[in-house]
Amino acid sequence: MPQKTTQRSSRAKNGRAKTRAKANPTLAVDLDPANRPGVPMETAPKPLAGARVPIAHQHAEVPVFKHAGRKEMPPVFGTAQPPKGLSGLLRKAAYAKPDHKPGHWMLLLLADRVDVWEHRLRRSLPWAAPSAAAFLAGGLMWRARSA
């Protein structure tokens, strides 16, 4: 149930901060910023250990989109779930816009919904087509009889 907290000296659950801090044996081992791997966040430029140049260019056997704000394909990319059908066309239109345009993102969200419907349709076709045909045939027979 909602409860109003008292003012000033109010403490959150779990007691007083000072005692908590003292009870904590790992307190402040990284107090010195020199012990923090991300300080400063941006370092002087230097290749990372293990890095290799030049980076060979990956070849795609399936269509892979790059957004229009980017000049070239990066050397490495994913090739999962290549674009297909109507959702694929929508995605193509989305990537024709650079990624700072809201339209790029809105079209992608639309394509995602269409993709789901396309998959549902494709999945239901094996039984949907025969049952629709049977329904149609049944309807025709009924009409013929009652005529």
Next chain:
Amino acid sequence: MRALTYQGPYRVQVEEKPDPRIEHPQDVVLKVTRAAICGSDLHLLHGLVPDTRVGCTFGHEFTGVVEEVGKEVSQLKKGDRVVVPFNISCGTCFYCQRGLTGNCENSNPGSDVASGVYGYSHTTGGFDGGQAEYVRVPFADVGPMKIPDDMDDESVLFLSDILPTGYQAAEMGEIKGGETVVVFGAGPVGLFAMKSAWLMGAGRVVAVDHVPYRLEFARKFANVETVNFKEVGDIVLHLKELFEGRGPDVCIDAVGMEAEGSRAHRVLGLGLKLEAGAPTVIEWCINTVRKGGNVSIIGVYGPPWNFVPIGTAMNKGLTLRMNQANTRRYMPHLLEHIQKGRIDAKGVITHRFPLEQAPDAYHLFAQKRDGCVKCVLMPHGHA
């Protein structure tokens, strides 16, 4: 192989799909031993990340054994056990060279917003993820870290993401010793942010969430005070009062785009998609932190925009810091913390499942049921 696949909002299943293969000479293929489910995966599950295609395999937090090695890979060989950072980073581009591996420009054709990420839609490069029996790992000499022989996979699994992420969140808070810190979100990322705030010398750490068992977990695991925002009237006023009427020195957003707490943002962001998710916690951070204070945003938000009180931040003289985690650079340092017993990384694991039960794991984690803090999948059993 068997893999988890996305089937549309709120629906995932495990199915057969082709094994991954070497597609670039710097690739390896890993046999996945552990793959965790992350709060970020929930944004995908709920259909909030643009260009999440049906069939996509999620999973960006994993360990594995090297199965196949590309021609140009020199540091890894078949049989090596590795933990892999979630960002796919080349190690040589403008950003990687400056330590910003989370911003690598050589692994994502789809957007300049982020680097390539495993199993995180085509907006981050169109790579399949690790919630599967096998996974392709590009730039294998740069990202993956070998697991020390005397350590099991689960002890280091979270070096792949949530531990460095939580650490970076605290680091971006610029704690110099004695600061008061409020961490929004008592999920795995928030928990490690709390731990890290203590490591950096915070004077007082308060966790905010609305799930009672998670607050309870935070009290035990991270030794923090807690506030349930559903049990106090106005959370901003409540927190300001806790800190002498001014608010804390540092606020950390470890919640991201699916925050509870504001009907308006949920309707606008999650319902109507007029903004990219619910930025409720950014708003709370900006309003709660003291003037001149520091807001660190590690919760994920997407493009193109959100309604956030930037004018308030300007007038209060705040420092706002944020980024994807630059995971790789934190791994050796945090490995040492784990080895020295300063952080019990695998202590956040509450549930383990075989891969076949991944959909159940997703729903358990998404609905915050059964005391779930972190779920780990075991695609090849307990080995």
